Amino acid sequence: MRIAETYQAPFVERSGFDADLTLEERGIVEAVHRFSREVLRPLGRKLDRMSAADVAAPGSPLFGAYVEFAKLGIDPLMLDSMAPDAASRLECLIMEEIGWGDGGLGVSLAVAAFPLQVAHASGKKELVELATGRIGCWPITQPDHGSDFVDTLNRERQQHVKTSPGNLSAKFSKDEIVINGQTSAWVSNGPVAQIASLCCPADFGDGIVRADGVRNMAVMIVPLDLKGVSRGMPLEKMGQNALPQGEIFFDNVRIPRRWAVAEEASGAAGFLSILAMAGVFMSQCFTGVARAAFELALDYAHERKQGGELLIRHQLVRWRIGEMYKKVEAARAMTRRASLYLRAAPAPHPNVSSMSKAFVTQAAFEVASEAVQILGGAGLTKEYEAEKLFRDARTALIEDGENYFLTLRLGTVLSDLYDQGWTRN
Numbered sequence: 001m002r003i004a005e006t007y008q009a010p011f012v013e014r015s016g017f018d019a020d021l022t023l024e025e026r027g028i029v030e031a032v033h034r035f036s037r038e039v040l041r042p043l044g045r046k047l048d049r050m051s052a053a054d055v056a057a058p059g060s061p062l063f064g065a066y067v068e069f070a071k072l073g074i075d076p077l078m079l080d081s082m083a084p085d086a087a088s089r090l091e092c093l094i095m096e097e098i099g100w101g102d103g104g105l106g107v108s109l110a111v112a113a114f115p116l117q118v119a120h121a122s123g124k125k126e127l128v129e130l131a132t133g134r135i136g137c138w139p140i141t142q143p144d145h146g147s148d149f150v151d152t153l154n155r156e157r158q159q160h161v162k163t164s165p166g167n168l169s170a171k172f173s174k175d176e177i178v179i180n181g182q183t184s185a186w187v188s189n190g191p192v193a194q195i196a197s198l199c200c201p202a203d204f205g206d207g208i209v210r211a212d213g214v215r216n217m218a219v220m221i222v223p224l225d226l227k228g229v230s231r232g233m234p235l236e237k238m239g240q241n242a243l244p245q246g247e248i249f250f251d252n253v254r255i256p257r258r259w260a261v262a263e264e265a266s267g268a269a270g271f272l273s274i275l276a277m278a279g280v281f282m283s284q285c286f287t288g289v290a291r292a293a294f295e296l297a298l299d300y301a302h303e304r305k306q307g308g309e310l311l312i313r314h315q316l317v318r319w320r321i322g323e324m325y326k327k328v329e330a331a332r333a334m335t336r337r338a339s340l341y342l343r344a345a346p347a348p349h350p351n352v353s354s355m356s357k358a359f360v361t362q363a364a365f366e367v368a369s370e371a372v373q374i375l376g377g378a379g380l381t382k383e384y385e386a387e388k389l390f391r392d393a394r395t396a397l398i399e400d401g402e403n404y405f406l407t408l409r410l411g412t413v414l415s416d417l418y419d420q421g422w423t424r425n
């Protein structure tokens, strides 16, 4: 053990009780924090008060976020060339700052890069060229399929229920893929995206639903300026209003088969690998939202005098601040663990990432809710950020797989591991 010579306040970084940040990491955190404070936060606030149609309209200030973010020079592909532990920690530090700036914009910036990341992972140069410099999206859900989309093997469906083929599918022939149908209204960046990493049921010649009731899946890179693509109205919603969302319609959209990234036997695994990446991004981003809510409450408690006394002088308020911070640090720790697993485990796993996503977004929601409470009446007003953070965090409980459903999937996977011998020796 080590014995300290004097008692003093604990060493702390902007990213909390990080004991061993390098100078380089600290420099990057500060640069991204400045960007988040000066660009993302004011922009997120502005977009939050605009209509969904205006957020997605040409000339919207939203597009400034992509331009300014690009200037930071953060390249997710550069992270892939680093050792997994260094890459995952740096990515967590960066995305926490982005989420601290604005949760909705954090999601938008992360999803915008999905097609390029998927293209790179496929090793197909043509797809990398197609996706470079374009705003991306990730359509997976459909009007008839929401949470169940993450349950590719139908483990949670009651056995007597027949799988619905859904509202969007891709028909594969020797050299071509024809896509027909529509996504749900929830596709992040849907109204503004120029390219999609589309995951949908597919017919490889034997129909969409296999004899065992499981649907065939494919992952494809699809430019969204092709003939037959159209969009629905941008969606008005409760939170993350800086994130434009809406349906995408496909009417006989034709792409070459070589634009498929995962198909036939590997289709579902390809989709679930992207889901694993998405769950980690959500965790990183909403750790930042939780921290933003904590910092706001901490600030306010040191400013607000009520009955002649600062809030922070009340013992119970300090206890509540302590409770909030425990959740921020727990969210951060869970996120870093899932991020490292994504990069270093023998294979990515969606349920490890979604365990973290469900935990972190719940923590962010609880911290944001307590921030509203600590601000009292002021927490309910638009003058303070608390009500927006609360709405943004609340929205995340359903985003990217609804949290109860994700936790149900985790329980099933743990039970499967038990059946295979885990914990039984």
Ligand SMILES: Cc1cc2nc3c(=O)[nH]c(=O)nc-3n(C[C@H](O)[C@H](O)[C@H](O)COP(=O)(O)OP(=O)(O)OC[C@H]3O[C@@H](n4cnc5c(N)ncnc54)[C@H](O)[C@@H]3O)c2cc1C
Residues within 6 Å of the ligand: 111, 137, 138, 139, 140, 141, 142, 145, 146, 147, 148, 156, 157, 183, 184, 186, 187, 188, 189, 240, 395, 396, 398, 399, 400, 401, 402, 404, 405, 408
């Ligand atoms: C901010 C945001 C961003 C999003 N971004 C995207 C995106 O980029 N691309 C995309 O395609 N989609 C996106 N979505 C859609 C999102 O993934 C779905 O909304 C989510 O998976 C939930 O699906 P649903 O809304 O259809 O709810 P449902 O699946 O209908 O669930 C409704 C309720 O039923 C419960 N339930 C469902 N099935 C079961 C079961 N078997 N057992 C017990 N309970 C069950 C759930 O727990 C839930 O409480 C986004 C959503 C949000 C809110």
